[in-house]
Amino acid sequence: VQQTMNDNRDAILDIVGKAYQIETDGYTFYSMTAERATKPAVQELFGKLASDEVQHQAFLKSVAKNYDEQGPKAFRFEMKGADARAVTSQIFTGKFREQAAGAQFEMAVLSIGMTLESNAIKYFTTAAKQAADREVQEFYHFLARWEQQHYDSLQNIFNIVRSDHMA
Numbered sequence: 001v002q003q004t005m006n007d008n009r010d011a012i013l014d015i016v017g018k019a020y021q022i023e024t025d026g027y028t029f030y031s032m033t034a035e036r037a038t039k040p041a042v043q044e045l046f047g048k049l050a051s052d053e054v055q056h057q058a059f060l061k062s063v064a065k066n067y068d069e070q071g072p073k074a075f076r077f078e079m080k081g082a083d084a085r086a087v088t089s090q091i092f093t094g095k096f097r098e099q100a101a102g103a104q105f106e107m108a109v110l111s112i113g114m115t116l117e118s119n120a121i122k123y124f125t126t127a128a129k130q131a132a133d134r135e136v137q138e139f140y141h142f143l144a145r146w147e148q149q150h151y152d153s154l155q156n157i158f159n160i161v162r163s164d165h166m167a
Contacts, residue, residue: 012136013064015127019143020060022120027053029116033109041095042106045157049113049150056143063139072133096157103161110158117151120144 030050037043066074096106121144128140 008132009067012131013067015130015140016060016064016067019124019127019140020057020064022123023053023056023060026050026116026120027057029112033113037105037109039103039106041098042109045096045153046109046113052146052150056146059143072135075133075135075139096161106161107158110154110161113154114151114158117147117154120147121151 027050030046030053034043034046034050037046063074124140124144124147128137128144131137131140
């Protein structure tokens with residue numbers, strides 16, 4: 001029984017570690033994009049996404065830290081989703097659209113961001129299916145939903161900018 005518990009612990013901490021790396025990759029990409037962007041709406045969008053990834057990292061770090069002491073209960077805490085509506089509001093989308101008209105850089109970074117988010121959603125969804133504890137499953141579903149909000153925001157803006165670009 002002790003070996004099974006250790007195997008389960010190692011598997012959970014491995015998943016949390018990989019999840020942390022996903023968030024680190026996202027943060028790195030989004031913050032580099034925000035720094036490199038010359039248009040304020042582009043800087044704002046990617047700056048917001050980068051700060052969300054920092055929040056995800058903090059969640060994951062806290063879970064890993066508390067897991068040995070609390071077990072699956074470490075995954076149980078107030079999980080408020082980020083408000084993705086701020087970056088997808090009509091006003092914001094309009095600003096982004098205006099500033100990104102015909103821009104290769106913006107199209108590319110939106111596309112890469114969607115790929116990162118899509119990979120994260122798949123990873124967290126798969127991790128949730130493999131988790132034995134309900135708290136752990138819910139935690140991964142929460143992270144997948146948060147990444148889905150990012151994906152939807154990026155896709156919405158991408159589709160608008162692409163239609164302008166193709167016109």
